[in-house]
Amino acid sequence: MTRLKTLTIKFDTQLVENEIQRFRGAIIKLLPQKEVLFHNHINDGYRYAYPLIQYKRLNNKAALFCIGEGVENIGVFFASNNFNVRIGNKRHCLQIEEVNAKLVDIACDTEQIYSYQLTNWLPLNEENYSQFTQTSDTEEQLIMLQRILTGNILSMLKGLGIRVEQRVEVHIKHLEERPNVIFKGVKLYCANISFDSNVLLPQHVGLGKHASVGFGILTVTTINK
Missing domain, CATH: 3.30.70.1900 (Alpha-Beta Plaits)
Known part of the structure:
Protein backbone atom coordinates (compact mmCIF):
# COMPACT_ATOMS: atom_id res chain seq x y z
CA MET A 1 0.00 0.00 0.00
CA THR A 2 1.22 3.49 -0.91
CA ARG A 3 -0.02 6.71 0.68
CA LEU A 4 -0.07 9.88 -1.42
CA LYS A 5 -1.37 13.42 -1.12
CA THR A 6 -4.17 14.61 -3.39
CA LEU A 7 -5.58 18.11 -3.67
CA THR A 8 -8.76 19.15 -5.47
CA ILE A 9 -9.38 22.87 -5.95
CA LYS A 10 -12.79 23.82 -7.30
CA PHE A 11 -13.48 27.35 -8.51
CA ASP A 12 -16.83 29.11 -8.84
CA THR A 13 -16.29 29.55 -12.59
CA GLN A 14 -18.76 27.66 -14.77
CA LEU A 15 -17.27 25.65 -17.65
CA VAL A 16 -18.71 23.72 -20.55
CA GLU A 17 -16.85 20.61 -21.72
CA ASN A 18 -15.06 22.23 -24.64
CA GLU A 19 -13.62 24.97 -22.39
CA ILE A 20 -11.40 22.71 -20.27
CA GLN A 21 -8.40 23.07 -22.59
CA ARG A 22 -8.90 26.84 -22.61
CA PHE A 23 -9.01 26.81 -18.80
CA ARG A 24 -5.71 24.92 -18.84
CA GLY A 25 -4.20 27.49 -21.19
CA ALA A 26 -5.41 30.34 -18.98
CA ILE A 27 -3.77 28.85 -15.87
CA ILE A 28 -0.50 28.18 -17.71
CA LYS A 29 -0.31 31.83 -18.85
CA LEU A 30 -0.22 32.89 -15.20
CA LEU A 31 2.89 30.83 -14.42
CA PRO A 32 6.59 30.71 -15.34
CA GLN A 33 7.34 28.35 -18.25
CA LYS A 34 9.70 26.30 -16.08
CA GLU A 35 6.77 24.87 -14.11
CA VAL A 36 6.67 21.67 -16.18
CA LEU A 37 3.97 19.83 -14.23
CA PHE A 38 1.39 22.45 -15.22
CA HIS A 39 1.91 22.02 -18.97
CA ASN A 40 4.02 18.83 -19.42
CA HIS A 41 6.37 20.38 -21.99
CA ILE A 42 10.15 20.20 -21.72
CA ASN A 43 12.01 22.54 -24.09
CA ASP A 44 10.70 21.54 -27.53
CA GLY A 45 9.56 18.12 -26.36
CA TYR A 46 6.83 16.59 -24.24
CA ARG A 47 6.91 15.07 -20.78
CA TYR A 48 5.67 11.55 -21.54
CA ALA A 49 4.55 10.65 -18.06
CA TYR A 50 1.38 10.52 -16.04
CA PRO A 51 0.02 14.08 -15.47
CA LEU A 52 0.34 15.08 -11.82
CA ILE A 53 -1.67 18.30 -12.25
CA GLN A 54 -4.98 17.82 -14.09
CA TYR A 55 -7.56 20.32 -15.33
CA LYS A 56 -11.15 19.25 -14.85
CA ARG A 57 -14.81 20.19 -14.92
CA LEU A 58 -16.43 19.02 -11.67
CA ASN A 59 -20.13 19.73 -11.17
CA ASN A 60 -19.88 22.00 -14.23
CA LYS A 61 -17.18 24.15 -12.60
CA ALA A 62 -13.49 24.63 -13.28
CA ALA A 63 -11.22 22.54 -11.06
CA LEU A 64 -7.62 21.49 -10.56
CA PHE A 65 -6.69 18.01 -9.35
CA CYS A 66 -3.16 17.42 -8.06
CA ILE A 67 -1.56 14.20 -6.90
CA GLY A 68 1.84 13.32 -5.44
CA GLU A 69 4.49 15.79 -6.57
CA GLY A 70 1.75 17.86 -8.20
CA VAL A 71 0.46 18.83 -4.74
CA GLU A 72 3.86 20.24 -3.84
CA ASN A 73 3.96 22.29 -7.06
CA ILE A 74 0.54 23.92 -6.70
CA GLY A 75 2.05 26.58 -4.45
CA VAL A 76 3.45 28.24 -7.58
CA PHE A 77 -0.10 28.94 -8.73
CA PHE A 78 -1.03 30.63 -5.44
CA ALA A 79 2.29 32.51 -5.34
CA SER A 80 1.45 34.13 -8.68
CA ASN A 81 -1.23 36.11 -6.79
CA ASN A 82 -3.06 36.60 -10.06
CA PHE A 83 -6.39 34.89 -10.61
CA ASN A 84 -7.61 37.03 -13.52
CA VAL A 85 -7.87 34.78 -16.56
CA ARG A 86 -9.34 34.75 -20.03
CA ILE A 87 -11.17 31.55 -20.99
CA GLY A 88 -12.20 31.79 -24.62
CA ASN A 89 -13.82 35.19 -25.09
CA LYS A 90 -14.69 35.66 -21.42
CA ARG A 91 -12.68 37.16 -18.60
CA HIS A 92 -12.94 35.67 -15.13
CA CYS A 93 -11.54 36.35 -11.70
CA LEU A 94 -11.13 32.84 -10.34
CA GLN A 95 -12.67 32.51 -6.90
CA ILE A 96 -11.93 29.34 -4.94
CA GLU A 97 -15.16 27.66 -3.91
CA GLU A 98 -13.79 24.49 -2.31
CA VAL A 99 -10.42 22.96 -1.41
CA ASN A 100 -10.21 19.28 -0.59
CA ALA A 101 -6.84 17.95 0.58
CA LYS A 102 -6.49 14.27 1.32
CA LEU A 103 -3.94 11.64 2.20
CA VAL A 104 -5.09 8.64 0.15
CA ASP A 105 -4.11 5.00 0.03
Missing part, protein backbone atom coordinates in the same frame (compact mmCIF):
# COMPACT_ATOMS: atom_id res chain seq x y z
CA ILE A 106 -3.44 3.34 -3.31
CA ALA A 107 -3.22 -0.42 -3.22
CA CYS A 108 -3.81 -3.61 -5.18
CA ASP A 109 -5.76 -6.03 -3.00
CA THR A 110 -6.51 -9.71 -3.50
CA GLU A 111 -9.43 -9.71 -1.05
CA GLN A 112 -11.36 -6.50 -1.80
CA ILE A 113 -13.19 -5.22 -4.85
CA TYR A 114 -13.68 -1.51 -5.50
CA SER A 115 -16.43 -0.09 -7.73
CA TYR A 116 -15.97 2.99 -9.89
CA GLN A 117 -17.49 5.13 -12.59
CA LEU A 118 -15.31 6.62 -15.32
CA THR A 119 -16.70 9.50 -17.38
CA ASN A 120 -15.58 10.76 -20.80
CA TRP A 121 -13.00 7.98 -21.06
CA LEU A 122 -10.83 7.96 -24.21
CA PRO A 123 -9.40 4.44 -24.35
CA LEU A 124 -8.38 4.10 -28.00
CA ASN A 125 -5.44 5.36 -30.02
CA GLU A 126 -5.33 5.55 -33.82
CA GLU A 127 -4.12 1.97 -34.17
CA ASN A 128 -6.53 0.16 -31.86
CA TYR A 129 -9.47 2.39 -32.89
CA SER A 130 -9.37 0.70 -36.29
CA GLN A 131 -9.13 -2.74 -34.68
CA PHE A 132 -11.98 -1.94 -32.29
CA THR A 133 -14.39 -0.60 -34.92
CA GLN A 134 -13.72 -3.52 -37.26
CA THR A 135 -14.71 -5.99 -34.54
CA SER A 136 -18.44 -6.75 -34.59
CA ASP A 137 -18.33 -9.05 -31.56
CA THR A 138 -19.36 -6.89 -28.58
CA GLU A 139 -17.86 -9.33 -26.08
CA GLU A 140 -14.53 -9.15 -27.87
CA GLN A 141 -14.75 -5.34 -27.81
CA LEU A 142 -15.43 -5.42 -24.07
CA ILE A 143 -12.44 -7.67 -23.45
CA MET A 144 -10.30 -5.27 -25.45
CA LEU A 145 -11.54 -2.28 -23.43
CA GLN A 146 -10.89 -4.12 -20.15
CA ARG A 147 -7.34 -4.84 -21.28
CA ILE A 148 -6.83 -1.17 -22.18
CA LEU A 149 -8.30 0.02 -18.86
CA THR A 150 -5.94 -2.33 -17.02
CA GLY A 151 -3.08 -0.73 -18.96
CA ASN A 152 -4.36 2.76 -18.06
CA ILE A 153 -4.31 1.85 -14.36
CA LEU A 154 -0.83 0.33 -14.60
CA SER A 155 0.45 3.44 -16.43
CA MET A 156 -0.97 5.66 -13.70
CA LEU A 157 0.63 3.55 -10.97
CA LYS A 158 3.98 3.62 -12.77
CA GLY A 159 3.73 7.40 -13.18
CA LEU A 160 3.19 7.73 -9.44
CA GLY A 161 6.16 5.48 -8.69
CA ILE A 162 3.98 2.64 -7.38
CA ARG A 163 4.78 -1.02 -7.97
CA VAL A 164 2.17 -3.69 -7.31
CA GLU A 165 2.96 -7.36 -6.85
CA GLN A 166 -0.58 -8.66 -7.40
CA ARG A 167 -2.28 -8.97 -10.78
CA VAL A 168 -4.49 -5.98 -11.59
CA GLU A 169 -8.06 -7.14 -12.26
CA VAL A 170 -10.70 -5.10 -14.10
CA HIS A 171 -14.31 -5.95 -14.92
CA ILE A 172 -16.44 -3.47 -16.89
CA LYS A 173 -20.05 -3.78 -15.71
CA HIS A 174 -21.71 -1.14 -17.86
CA LEU A 175 -20.67 0.70 -21.01
CA GLU A 176 -22.34 3.80 -22.43
CA GLU A 177 -20.87 4.99 -25.68
CA ARG A 178 -20.78 8.76 -26.10
CA PRO A 179 -20.47 10.78 -29.31
CA ASN A 180 -16.94 10.65 -30.70
CA VAL A 181 -14.65 13.43 -29.51
CA ILE A 182 -12.61 15.51 -31.96
CA PHE A 183 -9.33 16.32 -30.21
CA LYS A 184 -6.73 18.31 -32.15
CA GLY A 185 -8.35 17.19 -35.39
CA VAL A 186 -8.42 13.49 -34.50
CA LYS A 187 -11.65 11.56 -33.94
CA LEU A 188 -11.58 9.64 -30.66
CA TYR A 189 -13.94 7.02 -29.27
CA CYS A 190 -15.49 8.18 -25.98
CA ALA A 191 -17.40 6.25 -23.31
CA ASN A 192 -18.78 6.37 -19.79
CA ILE A 193 -18.27 3.12 -17.92
CA SER A 194 -18.80 1.55 -14.53
CA PHE A 195 -16.28 -1.09 -13.48
CA ASP A 196 -14.93 -3.15 -10.61
CA SER A 197 -11.24 -3.55 -9.82
CA ASN A 198 -9.01 -4.90 -7.09
CA VAL A 199 -7.04 -1.62 -7.13
CA LEU A 200 -7.89 1.12 -4.65
CA LEU A 201 -7.80 4.44 -6.53
CA PRO A 202 -8.38 8.06 -5.42
CA GLN A 203 -11.46 10.15 -6.19
CA HIS A 204 -11.23 12.34 -9.33
CA VAL A 205 -7.99 10.81 -10.61
CA GLY A 206 -7.76 10.74 -14.42
CA LEU A 207 -7.35 7.59 -16.54
CA GLY A 208 -6.80 7.10 -20.25
CA LYS A 209 -5.87 9.49 -23.05
CA HIS A 210 -5.85 13.22 -22.31
CA ALA A 211 -6.47 12.72 -18.58
CA SER A 212 -4.74 16.07 -18.01
CA VAL A 213 -7.63 17.98 -19.64
CA GLY A 214 -10.75 16.48 -18.13
CA PHE A 215 -11.12 13.12 -19.84
CA GLY A 216 -11.44 9.86 -17.93
CA ILE A 217 -12.50 11.26 -14.53
CA LEU A 218 -12.85 8.54 -11.90
CA THR A 219 -15.62 8.51 -9.28
CA VAL A 220 -15.44 6.05 -6.40
CA THR A 221 -18.83 4.43 -5.83
CA THR A 222 -18.46 1.55 -3.36
CA ILE A 223 -15.90 -0.66 -1.64
CA ASN A 224 -17.07 -4.27 -1.54
CA LYS A 225 -15.59 -6.94 0.67
Whole structure:
Protein backbone atom coordinates (compact mmCIF):
# COMPACT_ATOMS: atom_id res chain seq x y z
CA MET A 1 0.00 0.00 0.00
CA THR A 2 1.22 3.49 -0.91
CA ARG A 3 -0.02 6.71 0.68
CA LEU A 4 -0.07 9.88 -1.42
CA LYS A 5 -1.37 13.42 -1.12
CA THR A 6 -4.17 14.61 -3.39
CA LEU A 7 -5.58 18.11 -3.67
CA THR A 8 -8.76 19.15 -5.47
CA ILE A 9 -9.38 22.87 -5.95
CA LYS A 10 -12.79 23.82 -7.30
CA PHE A 11 -13.48 27.35 -8.51
CA ASP A 12 -16.83 29.11 -8.84
CA THR A 13 -16.29 29.55 -12.59
CA GLN A 14 -18.76 27.66 -14.77
CA LEU A 15 -17.27 25.65 -17.65
CA VAL A 16 -18.71 23.72 -20.55
CA GLU A 17 -16.85 20.61 -21.72
CA ASN A 18 -15.06 22.23 -24.64
CA GLU A 19 -13.62 24.97 -22.39
CA ILE A 20 -11.40 22.71 -20.27
CA GLN A 21 -8.40 23.07 -22.59
CA ARG A 22 -8.90 26.84 -22.61
CA PHE A 23 -9.01 26.81 -18.80
CA ARG A 24 -5.71 24.92 -18.84
CA GLY A 25 -4.20 27.49 -21.19
CA ALA A 26 -5.41 30.34 -18.98
CA ILE A 27 -3.77 28.85 -15.87
CA ILE A 28 -0.50 28.18 -17.71
CA LYS A 29 -0.31 31.83 -18.85
CA LEU A 30 -0.22 32.89 -15.20
CA LEU A 31 2.89 30.83 -14.42
CA PRO A 32 6.59 30.71 -15.34
CA GLN A 33 7.34 28.35 -18.25
CA LYS A 34 9.70 26.30 -16.08
CA GLU A 35 6.77 24.87 -14.11
CA VAL A 36 6.67 21.67 -16.18
CA LEU A 37 3.97 19.83 -14.23
CA PHE A 38 1.39 22.45 -15.22
CA HIS A 39 1.91 22.02 -18.97
CA ASN A 40 4.02 18.83 -19.42
CA HIS A 41 6.37 20.38 -21.99
CA ILE A 42 10.15 20.20 -21.72
CA ASN A 43 12.01 22.54 -24.09
CA ASP A 44 10.70 21.54 -27.53
CA GLY A 45 9.56 18.12 -26.36
CA TYR A 46 6.83 16.59 -24.24
CA ARG A 47 6.91 15.07 -20.78
CA TYR A 48 5.67 11.55 -21.54
CA ALA A 49 4.55 10.65 -18.06
CA TYR A 50 1.38 10.52 -16.04
CA PRO A 51 0.02 14.08 -15.47
CA LEU A 52 0.34 15.08 -11.82
CA ILE A 53 -1.67 18.30 -12.25
CA GLN A 54 -4.98 17.82 -14.09
CA TYR A 55 -7.56 20.32 -15.33
CA LYS A 56 -11.15 19.25 -14.85
CA ARG A 57 -14.81 20.19 -14.92
CA LEU A 58 -16.43 19.02 -11.67
CA ASN A 59 -20.13 19.73 -11.17
CA ASN A 60 -19.88 22.00 -14.23
CA LYS A 61 -17.18 24.15 -12.60
CA ALA A 62 -13.49 24.63 -13.28
CA ALA A 63 -11.22 22.54 -11.06
CA LEU A 64 -7.62 21.49 -10.56
CA PHE A 65 -6.69 18.01 -9.35
CA CYS A 66 -3.16 17.42 -8.06
CA ILE A 67 -1.56 14.20 -6.90
CA GLY A 68 1.84 13.32 -5.44
CA GLU A 69 4.49 15.79 -6.57
CA GLY A 70 1.75 17.86 -8.20
CA VAL A 71 0.46 18.83 -4.74
CA GLU A 72 3.86 20.24 -3.84
CA ASN A 73 3.96 22.29 -7.06
CA ILE A 74 0.54 23.92 -6.70
CA GLY A 75 2.05 26.58 -4.45
CA VAL A 76 3.45 28.24 -7.58
CA PHE A 77 -0.10 28.94 -8.73
CA PHE A 78 -1.03 30.63 -5.44
CA ALA A 79 2.29 32.51 -5.34
CA SER A 80 1.45 34.13 -8.68
CA ASN A 81 -1.23 36.11 -6.79
CA ASN A 82 -3.06 36.60 -10.06
CA PHE A 83 -6.39 34.89 -10.61
CA ASN A 84 -7.61 37.03 -13.52
CA VAL A 85 -7.87 34.78 -16.56
CA ARG A 86 -9.34 34.75 -20.03
CA ILE A 87 -11.17 31.55 -20.99
CA GLY A 88 -12.20 31.79 -24.62
CA ASN A 89 -13.82 35.19 -25.09
CA LYS A 90 -14.69 35.66 -21.42
CA ARG A 91 -12.68 37.16 -18.60
CA HIS A 92 -12.94 35.67 -15.13
CA CYS A 93 -11.54 36.35 -11.70
CA LEU A 94 -11.13 32.84 -10.34
CA GLN A 95 -12.67 32.51 -6.90
CA ILE A 96 -11.93 29.34 -4.94
CA GLU A 97 -15.16 27.66 -3.91
CA GLU A 98 -13.79 24.49 -2.31
CA VAL A 99 -10.42 22.96 -1.41
CA ASN A 100 -10.21 19.28 -0.59
CA ALA A 101 -6.84 17.95 0.58
CA LYS A 102 -6.49 14.27 1.32
CA LEU A 103 -3.94 11.64 2.20
CA VAL A 104 -5.09 8.64 0.15
CA ASP A 105 -4.11 5.00 0.03
CA ILE A 106 -3.44 3.34 -3.31
CA ALA A 107 -3.22 -0.42 -3.22
CA CYS A 108 -3.81 -3.61 -5.18
CA ASP A 109 -5.76 -6.03 -3.00
CA THR A 110 -6.51 -9.71 -3.50
CA GLU A 111 -9.43 -9.71 -1.05
CA GLN A 112 -11.36 -6.50 -1.80
CA ILE A 113 -13.19 -5.22 -4.85
CA TYR A 114 -13.68 -1.51 -5.50
CA SER A 115 -16.43 -0.09 -7.73
CA TYR A 116 -15.97 2.99 -9.89
CA GLN A 117 -17.49 5.13 -12.59
CA LEU A 118 -15.31 6.62 -15.32
CA THR A 119 -16.70 9.50 -17.38
CA ASN A 120 -15.58 10.76 -20.80
CA TRP A 121 -13.00 7.98 -21.06
CA LEU A 122 -10.83 7.96 -24.21
CA PRO A 123 -9.40 4.44 -24.35
CA LEU A 124 -8.38 4.10 -28.00
CA ASN A 125 -5.44 5.36 -30.02
CA GLU A 126 -5.33 5.55 -33.82
CA GLU A 127 -4.12 1.97 -34.17
CA ASN A 128 -6.53 0.16 -31.86
CA TYR A 129 -9.47 2.39 -32.89
CA SER A 130 -9.37 0.70 -36.29
CA GLN A 131 -9.13 -2.74 -34.68
CA PHE A 132 -11.98 -1.94 -32.29
CA THR A 133 -14.39 -0.60 -34.92
CA GLN A 134 -13.72 -3.52 -37.26
CA THR A 135 -14.71 -5.99 -34.54
CA SER A 136 -18.44 -6.75 -34.59
CA ASP A 137 -18.33 -9.05 -31.56
CA THR A 138 -19.36 -6.89 -28.58
CA GLU A 139 -17.86 -9.33 -26.08
CA GLU A 140 -14.53 -9.15 -27.87
CA GLN A 141 -14.75 -5.34 -27.81
CA LEU A 142 -15.43 -5.42 -24.07
CA ILE A 143 -12.44 -7.67 -23.45
CA MET A 144 -10.30 -5.27 -25.45
CA LEU A 145 -11.54 -2.28 -23.43
CA GLN A 146 -10.89 -4.12 -20.15
CA ARG A 147 -7.34 -4.84 -21.28
CA ILE A 148 -6.83 -1.17 -22.18
CA LEU A 149 -8.30 0.02 -18.86
CA THR A 150 -5.94 -2.33 -17.02
CA GLY A 151 -3.08 -0.73 -18.96
CA ASN A 152 -4.36 2.76 -18.06
CA ILE A 153 -4.31 1.85 -14.36
CA LEU A 154 -0.83 0.33 -14.60
CA SER A 155 0.45 3.44 -16.43
CA MET A 156 -0.97 5.66 -13.70
CA LEU A 157 0.63 3.55 -10.97
CA LYS A 158 3.98 3.62 -12.77
CA GLY A 159 3.73 7.40 -13.18
CA LEU A 160 3.19 7.73 -9.44
CA GLY A 161 6.16 5.48 -8.69
CA ILE A 162 3.98 2.64 -7.38
CA ARG A 163 4.78 -1.02 -7.97
CA VAL A 164 2.17 -3.69 -7.31
CA GLU A 165 2.96 -7.36 -6.85
CA GLN A 166 -0.58 -8.66 -7.40
CA ARG A 167 -2.28 -8.97 -10.78
CA VAL A 168 -4.49 -5.98 -11.59
CA GLU A 169 -8.06 -7.14 -12.26
CA VAL A 170 -10.70 -5.10 -14.10
CA HIS A 171 -14.31 -5.95 -14.92
CA ILE A 172 -16.44 -3.47 -16.89
CA LYS A 173 -20.05 -3.78 -15.71
CA HIS A 174 -21.71 -1.14 -17.86
CA LEU A 175 -20.67 0.70 -21.01
CA GLU A 176 -22.34 3.80 -22.43
CA GLU A 177 -20.87 4.99 -25.68
CA ARG A 178 -20.78 8.76 -26.10
CA PRO A 179 -20.47 10.78 -29.31
CA ASN A 180 -16.94 10.65 -30.70
CA VAL A 181 -14.65 13.43 -29.51
CA ILE A 182 -12.61 15.51 -31.96
CA PHE A 183 -9.33 16.32 -30.21
CA LYS A 184 -6.73 18.31 -32.15
CA GLY A 185 -8.35 17.19 -35.39
CA VAL A 186 -8.42 13.49 -34.50
CA LYS A 187 -11.65 11.56 -33.94
CA LEU A 188 -11.58 9.64 -30.66
CA TYR A 189 -13.94 7.02 -29.27
CA CYS A 190 -15.49 8.18 -25.98
CA ALA A 191 -17.40 6.25 -23.31
CA ASN A 192 -18.78 6.37 -19.79
CA ILE A 193 -18.27 3.12 -17.92
CA SER A 194 -18.80 1.55 -14.53
CA PHE A 195 -16.28 -1.09 -13.48
CA ASP A 196 -14.93 -3.15 -10.61
CA SER A 197 -11.24 -3.55 -9.82
CA ASN A 198 -9.01 -4.90 -7.09
CA VAL A 199 -7.04 -1.62 -7.13
CA LEU A 200 -7.89 1.12 -4.65
CA LEU A 201 -7.80 4.44 -6.53
CA PRO A 202 -8.38 8.06 -5.42
CA GLN A 203 -11.46 10.15 -6.19
CA HIS A 204 -11.23 12.34 -9.33
CA VAL A 205 -7.99 10.81 -10.61
CA GLY A 206 -7.76 10.74 -14.42
CA LEU A 207 -7.35 7.59 -16.54
CA GLY A 208 -6.80 7.10 -20.25
CA LYS A 209 -5.87 9.49 -23.05
CA HIS A 210 -5.85 13.22 -22.31
CA ALA A 211 -6.47 12.72 -18.58
CA SER A 212 -4.74 16.07 -18.01
CA VAL A 213 -7.63 17.98 -19.64
CA GLY A 214 -10.75 16.48 -18.13
CA PHE A 215 -11.12 13.12 -19.84
CA GLY A 216 -11.44 9.86 -17.93
CA ILE A 217 -12.50 11.26 -14.53
CA LEU A 218 -12.85 8.54 -11.90
CA THR A 219 -15.62 8.51 -9.28
CA VAL A 220 -15.44 6.05 -6.40
CA THR A 221 -18.83 4.43 -5.83
CA THR A 222 -18.46 1.55 -3.36
CA ILE A 223 -15.90 -0.66 -1.64
CA ASN A 224 -17.07 -4.27 -1.54
CA LYS A 225 -15.59 -6.94 0.67
